[in-house]
Amino acid sequence: MAEFKSVTIKKGNHGWGGPLTVKPDKEKKYVISVTGGGIDPVAQKIADLTGAEVVDAFKNPVPKEQTFAAVIDCGGTARSGVYPKMGIPTINTIAITPAGPLAKFIKDSIFVSGVTADDIEGNTGNSAEAVPEDASRKPEESFQTRETSQSDQQRGTTNADPTLEREFSSQEKTNGKSQNANKENFFMRMIDAVGSVAGDFVNTFYQAGRDTIDTLIKNVLPFMAFVATLVGIINYSGIGKILANILSPLAGNIIGLVVLSLICALPFLSPILGPAGVIAAVVGTLIGQQIATGIVPVQLALPALFAIDSQVGADFIPVGLTLGEAQPETISSGAPAILFSRLITAPIAVLIAYAVSFLL
């Protein structure tokens, strides 16, 4: 059998993370290309230099246990987090920085972005054998440490500094035990119990607040800035009137909405329209503008919500099914089933929403 070589992948222009050193072995022998529209040149070059096999994950899904690297082109946050979470070194051809709900798994030891074929170098020596395994273990470890630090925090007081708090609470724990053993002071133990419950409560809410602000800054505000600028330009420049002429035959009546839903559900279009809901959000905002000005009837808001969304998740099928621990055969049969199902269910959804919209 062929001998595998390791390659080093550096971040590209404006990229983040890395450098990663990956090397296939007998079990992990595939580099997967999760890029849509064939095999990405980056994946091809990694395969060429390592002597491994490259696979288009949309056409031939392989189990994650046999994958030593994943090449993705994810401008959003989902795919960029999913593969690092599964412990697979991830190479993103689009320059992004860690964000989204899985940001904590996106570490520079397992993720590199903005990569082009020029950023990949073959290593001549066999010095870096153990690196990919190390890298694949790291995110789980760091996740665990995060977990423990969280629970420590919950046991501790409401101090703001997590490191101080951890030391403090571990000291407290040992001290507390010996004291409890020495004095059987019921009253003190009561206070202890109440304090720890209250501390738990406060800290859980505090962490929840921290998570909220985190997601607000990383996910919500950037999109809000984008939409607000877009809406401002459309309103101020008068493009809105032109768009209204284009959109009103589609969005202004129920038949147009059914047609719109069918267009979004076309099996060759839907995976392109899907990513991160951006297209749906932009079209939704445009239709919302028309509803506000009265060109599109208010009642059509509900069916419109379904008409613009018939492509939802069509780009994410292989990844989503992998997260559900589906076998490769399930993915290859399930993907067309989902895409064709949309052609049937999308117009039905719009019509149901139309019927319900009389309640608005």
Added chain:
Amino acid sequence: MQVLTDIATGFIGLFNAGGKVFLSYMTGIIPLLIALITAINALVKFIGEGRVNNAMSKLTKFAILRYTLLPILAVFFFTNPMCYTAGRFLPEKYKPAYYDSCVSFLHPVTGLFPHANSAELFVFLGIANGFVKAGGQQAKLALLYALTGIVVIFIRGLVTERLSLYFFKRNGNTSILDGSLDINSLKKNDAQEA
């Protein structure tokens, strides 16, 4: 000079208009989002992942639960994109249909529970903002969006289930069609992972 000044005024006006829209989002949408998402985040932490997993593993037998309650729980508690992991409670043949119904609920849920998919709020908000400006009640739209969404994901689950069974048959994946799932072994795996 007058022409140049006009052009400059128009240029700044474009972004002034954008800034005003942004400010209206900040004062209109963000305060509610912060309080709501914080409360739900805390609730999810209090209930805990283990209990939700336990409840979900019992919902797999009947189609009506499989394509309504299971995706709803998964989306509410695990949010996008970890909600798809609940697919592991299902036999292989139902996984594509579960994915389809789960992903189709990711936008209907955002009207009432924005924490579940906070990165993609504007699919709902874009239309809802216009709806409110035209005199509608956002809460009513959000509620009907979620309720209609539940009906739609159920139908979508059933249709995709039929279609994927057809594709399994056509591609000769009989092992998937026959395979059932031993939930007990899954629970063991979960315990080991924990």
